[in-house]
Amino acid sequence: MGDYQVTNVQQDAMGAVQLELAANPNALALRRPFDPLAHDLEASFRLTRFADLKGRGCKVPQEVLNKLVEGLQQDYNSTADHEHAHFMHMAIPNSTADHEHAHFMHMAIPRIGIGLDCSVTPLRHGGLCLVQTTDFFYPLVDDPYMMGKIACANVLSDLYAMGVTECDNMLMLLGVSTKMTEKERDVVIPLIMRGFKDSALEAGTSVTGGQTVVNPWCTIGGVASTVCQPNEYIVPDNAVVGDVLVLTKPLGTQVAVNAHQWLDQPERWNRIKLVVSEEDVRKAYHRAMDSMARLNRIASRLMHKYNAHGATDVTGFGLLGHAQTLASHQKNEVSFVIHNLPVIAKMAAVAKACGNMFQLLQGHSAETSGGLLICLPREQAAAYCKDIEKQEGYQAWIIGIVEKGNRTARIIDKPRVIEVPTKE
Amino acid sequence: MGDYQVTNVQQDAMGAVQLELAANPNALALRRPFDPLAHDLEASFRLTRFADLKGRGCKVPQEVLNKLVEGLQQDYNSTADHEHAHFMHMAIPNSTADHEHAHFMHMAIPRIGIGLDCSVTPLRHGGLCLVQTTDFFYPLVDDPYMMGKIACANVLSDLYAMGVTECDNMLMLLGVSTKMTEKERDVVIPLIMRGFKDSALEAGTSVTGGQTVVNPWCTIGGVASTVCQPNEYIVPDNAVVGDVLVLTKPLGTQVAVNAHQWLDQPERWNRIKLVVSEEDVRKAYHRAMDSMARLNRIASRLMHKYNAHGATDVTGFGLLGHAQTLASHQKNEVSFVIHNLPVIAKMAAVAKACGNMFQLLQGHSAETSGGLLICLPREQAAAYCKDIEKQEGYQAWIIGIVEKGNRTARIIDKPRVIEVPTKE
Numbered sequence: 001m002g003d004y005q006v007t008n009v010q011q012d013a014m015g016a017v018q019l020e021l022a023a024n025p026n027a028l029a030l031r032r033p034f035d036p037l038a039h040d041l042e043a044s045f046r047l048t049r050f051a052d053l054k055g056r057g058c059k060v061p062q063e064v065l066n067k068l069v070e071g072l073q074q075d076y077n078s079t080a081d082h083e084h085a086h087f088m089h090m091a092i093p094n095s096t097a098d099h100e101h102a103h104f105m106h107m108a109i110p111r112i113g114i115g116l117d118c119s120v121t122p123l124r125h126g127g128l129c130l131v132q133t134t135d136f137f138y139p140l141v142d143d144p145y146m147m148g149k150i151a152c153a154n155v156l157s158d159l160y161a162m163g164v165t166e167c168d169n170m171l172m173l174l175g176v177s178t179k180m181t182e183k184e185r186d187v188v189i190p191l192i193m194r195g196f197k198d199s200a201l202e203a204g205t206s207v208t209g210g211q212t213v214v215n216p217w218c219t220i221g222g223v224a225s226t227v228c229q230p231n232e233y234i235v236p237d238n239a240v241v242g243d244v245l246v247l248t249k250p251l252g253t254q255v256a257v258n259a260h261q262w263l264d265q266p267e268r269w270n271r272i273k274l275v276v277s278e279e280d281v282r283k284a285y286h287r288a289m290d291s292m293a294r295l296n297r298i299a300s301r302l303m304h305k306y307n308a309h310g311a312t313d314v315t316g317f318g319l320l321g322h323a324q325t326l327a328s329h330q331k332n333e334v335s336f337v338i339h340n341l342p343v344i345a346k347m348a349a350v351a352k353a354c355g356n357m358f359q360l361l362q363g364h365s366a367e368t369s370g371g372l373l374i375c376l377p378r379e380q381a382a383a384y385c386k387d388i389e390k391q392e393g394y395q396a397w398i399i400g401i402v403e404k405g406n407r408t409a410r411i412i413d414k415p416r417v418i419e420v421p422t423k424e
Numbered sequence: 425m426g427d428y429q430v431t432n433v434q435q436d437a438m439g440a441v442q443l444e445l446a447a448n449p450n451a452l453a454l455r456r457p458f459d460p461l462a463h464d465l466e467a468s469f470r471l472t473r474f475a476d477l478k479g480r481g482c483k484v485p486q487e488v489l490n491k492l493v494e495g496l497q498q499d500y501n502s503t504a505d506h507e508h509a510h511f512m513h514m515a516i517p518n519s520t521a522d523h524e525h526a527h528f529m530h531m532a533i534p535r536i537g538i539g540l541d542c543s544v545t546p547l548r549h550g551g552l553c554l555v556q557t558t559d560f561f562y563p564l565v566d567d568p569y570m571m572g573k574i575a576c577a578n579v580l581s582d583l584y585a586m587g588v589t590e591c592d593n594m595l596m597l598l599g600v601s602t603k604m605t606e607k608e609r610d611v612v613i614p615l616i617m618r619g620f621k622d623s624a625l626e627a628g629t630s631v632t633g634g635q636t637v638v639n640p641w642c643t644i645g646g647v648a649s650t651v652c653q654p655n656e657y658i659v660p661d662n663a664v665v666g667d668v669l670v671l672t673k674p675l676g677t678q679v680a681v682n683a684h685q686w687l688d689q690p691e692r693w694n695r696i697k698l699v700v701s702e703e704d705v706r707k708a709y710h711r712a713m714d715s716m717a718r719l720n721r722i723a724s725r726l727m728h729k730y731n732a733h734g735a736t737d738v739t740g741f742g743l744l745g746h747a748q749t750l751a752s753h754q755k756n757e758v759s760f761v762i763h764n765l766p767v768i769a770k771m772a773a774v775a776k777a778c779g780n781m782f783q784l785l786q787g788h789s790a791e792t793s794g795g796l797l798i799c800l801p802r803e804q805a806a807a808y809c810k811d812i813e814k815q816e817g818y819q820a821w822i823i824g825i826v827e828k829g830n831r832t833a834r835i836i837d838k839p840r841v842i843e844v845p846t847k848e
Contacts, residue, residue, distance in 0.1 A: 052640075064609075118633070119593060119595060119632035119633035120632075121592055121593040121632050123592055123651050124590075124592070124651075125549070125550075125552055125651060126549075126550075128549055128552075128651065130554075130592055130593060130649060130651060132593065132595065132632070132633065132647075132649060133633070134595045134597065134633070134634065134635050134647060135635050136597070136635060136637065137637065166548075168545055168547055168548070168554055169543060169545040169554060169556065171543060171556065171558045171647065173558065173560070173597070185488075208543035208544075208545050208556070209542070209543035209556065209557070209558070210558065211558045211559050211560060211645070213560065213561065215639065215640075215641060215643070216639075216640035216641060217639060217640060219639070221635070223556075223558060223595065223647050225554060225556060225649060227547050227548075227549060227552065227554060227651050
């Protein structure tokens with residue numbers, strides 16, 4: 001039996017945030033730093049301390065995952081269970097060489113989807129399919145409300161990457177840290193839930209359930225699902241030579257959230273203080289939160305308007321990791337070449353000062369709830385960028401081109417770094 | 425971007441299990457204890473050590489959860505956002521006093537579902553709805569393959585409790601313990617995945633995606649989704665005076681898995697060795713695994729055949745906890761009275777020897793992937809039990825009655841304990 005229950009009020013924890021949010025929830029929450037004291041917590045309370053990733057991403061490294069999953073895969077391919085063969089993260093019947101199975105037959109053999117963003121399952125009902133994704137991770141900002149928003153935006157982003165702009169419902173997955181005091185728990189968890197839910201409302205959907213467990217680390221994630229017609233999503237395999245690559249959010253979120261944590265850690269701070277001021281770091285951190293909490297929904301909607309040939313969202317494996325996966329899925333013999341790296345202001349310098357730690361300019365720095373990386377017809381890209389800026393007030397950038405090639409991606413030798421300032 | 429990827433083979437870890445499974449996967453895997461040495465692991469390897477629950481269930485206690493969620497709930501009720509008000513685990517538009525909203529209107533105001541088993545979301549497409557559930561927890565048996573099966577059966581059970589027998593797809597949620605050696609990880613994780621997937625196949629569905637992260641504790645869970653017509657599910661609110669309560673699996677899984685772990689812990693074992701033999705504990709453990717890995721699918725199918733008035737599945741809050749929640753959701757003024765407690769053989773004695781630890785006979789002992797607790801018309805119950813035993817070879821029991829009352833549940837003073845023997 002499920003586990004969400006409601007009986008009695010616990011309003012104290014919400015008092016502070018309700019005041020904060022009274023006027024304009026988003027603007028205020030974004031601009032005012034989370035103050036533990038205002039919530040009756042110790043001044044030293046840091047949500048990010050409830051997970052100990054030591055700078056690692058939370059994901060199991062790609063090559064390890066490959067190894068773990070491969071045994072299953074092999075097995076599928078060698079059995080008679082072909083109709084159940086769509087194990088992987090994405091299984092799109094019509095994105096494959098198996099074009100005889102491209103018609104959403106019930107339980108047709110889809111290609112074993114490899115590392116793309118959603119699971120797509122043909123349904124028993126009139127041509128419909130279930131598009132679904134799940135994601136969860138650990139706190140990377142100290143503001144619980146913003147953390148909830150970011151987690152929600154991050155889950156939804158997988159749908160948006162496939163051009164799916166309507167989400168039918170969401171489930172929330174929460175791990176409450178065993179190390180939290182009762183007080184901390186009672187303050188923080190409702191704020192996270194509220195952030196998650198507010199982001200879902202902003203996306204025109206709602207959270208209809210979930211699961212909450214205790215866990216050493218605080219865990220936040222969810223599931224997003226849509227039932228739609230095949231024409232509502234864009235199979236990300238149609239890039240052609242001459243297309244350009246557009247990115248809709250700046251890079252450097254991981255660098256920014258780490259640099260911000262180092263403000264409290266003198267030995268770490270000393271390593272970067274020559275290249276960046278405290279004020280710069282705070283600005284970058286807020287820009288990062290702002291960016292991570294922003295939905296890729298308009299970016300997704302505009303993919304249809306400007307005839308995108310496919311997209312992915314940039315998250316844990318970094319810009320290049322996701323670009324390579326997207327490239328490997330193309331029907332045509334193309335490769336992606338990235339020339340420009342839009343980066344949150346000063347974060348390229350911070351990354352450089354940290355040596356090999358982030359590999360930001362090599363394209364490997366993990367992002368959370370990053371932008372869409374979209375293949376667009378060359379003649380549409382500028383209009384796409386103009387339109388998104390007009391609608392959202394945020395810039396998008398043409399960062400590379402699609403050449404003839406063997407389905408790989410690379411960053412040129414000396415990419416141009418575009419410093420993306422904090423929005424005032 | 426999603427995270428399941430496939431490139432190259434890692435077959436070693438699968439070698440042993442493939443041999444084991446060659447003849448009859450289920451029978452063999454159930455009967456033969458997991459042998460770490462056969463998988464090239466230390467003899468002392470115990471999967472259950474990768475979570476440190478200290479006898480607690482993994483769920484956040486019901487009353488805490490109530491408190492955490494309440495703030496949100498209040499807020500919903502006091503805003504204009506009523507059309508997005510279905511936050512909780514279940515939101516069934518037509519299970520409520522709000523019968524004016526009972527027609528699956530797009531985004532009607534459903535009742536705030538309280539602690540029932542699935543989220544039910546009306547869809548934009550012709551009367552269909554999305555029925556969905558998620559669950560995850562920590563290892564409670566040492567056999568990774570069985571752990572995968574149990575996790576899958578446990579997730580699906582929420583659908584089955586609602587009479588939904590067809591699952592369209594599943595996602596798998598995995599946390600790989602940071603404390604596992606590489607070798608352990610490479611052996612254990614593929615086995616868990618395989619168990620999960622095999623159980624999904626058995627249920628006529630498939631795993632189309634998922635998410636894998638690193639986490640201090642090993643975590644296993646999933647998401648199950650179905651798109652169906654409203655007549656495919658049974659709203660669990662229709663019990664009437666004179667109904668009887670049927671339970672489809674024995675209680676005592678938590679007691680059995682704990683007693684089994686105590687075989688390795690002399691100080692613990694000494695507390696129960698007067699009431700139970702090592703052989704009894706091993707048998708009970710295997711019966712528990714068997715039971716937890718068994719799908720509630722046939723039990724669910726027969727709910728339709730015998731006109732069930734509602735059901736839930738017995739999991740983390742124990743028999744009485746779930747009975748109370750089910751009772752509280754009834755349309756009619758009824759109460760549930762439980763007279764019989766079918767318990768895995770010897771586990772009642774073990775529970776008693778442990779004092780207040782489990783509260784098994786009080787109905788509070790957590791179960792994992794427990795049976796369905798079903799309200800059936802009195803004249804149908806015997807036939808239901810006979811039919812399920814004929815189809816599955818497993819007994820079900822009439823354990824109580826539905827009386828006039830104020831939507832509560834209780835266990836009578838001296839309930840009859842039915843000792844359920846291990847299947848040979």
